[in-house]
Amino acid sequence: MKRGVLAAAVLIFTEATVPARLSACGDKFLLPPGGLSFEKVYRADHPGAVLIYAPPGSTADYTRVQAMLTKVGHRVTVLEDDNQLTQAIAAGTVDVIVTDLRDAGLISSKTATSRLTPSILAVLDRPTKTETEACKLKYRCDLRSTDKPERFVVAVNATMNDRAKGLPQKHGD
Secondary structure, eight states: HHHHHHHHHHHHHHHHHOOSSSSOOTTTGSSTTOOOOOOHHHOSSSOEEEEEEOOOSSSOOHHHHHEEEEEEEEEEEEEEEEHHHHHHHHOOOOOOEEHHHHHHHHHHHHHOOOOOOOOOOOOOSSOHHHHHHHHHHHHHEEEESSHHHHHHHHHHHHHHHHHHOOOOOOOOO
């Protein structure tokens, strides 16, 4: 009898002290008073110079990607012109280049003679399994043209972290 009364008392006490609405799996971070901002969560440990090469006809919309990368601390330049791309690579101030896979070969040939060899993140557009495997042999191919900008931030941050650790990079040919 005493156990039943004790169990009921514990149950009533628990119901009275636990908030009526519990948040699940990270929802608590979205609440106004204690939420973490995107910039705090994805802040770049190793900010870098990111070049987005987006000539006319690019498969991805890089406008929001540029804004997100800038928010987390990277220096971002978007170029559409081949001559500007050549000058930027020759200057040797680019750490990471984000571009469509179809332009990655051109960029790879231009980076072969630069004093700082940038990492190339190739963006795939509805690739087949064969295309994905072939891409992975030459470049870092973690991104799709349909990915949200946050995925681009994660990929660039990971690349910059690998560069800071001195890990081998994929630069193309």
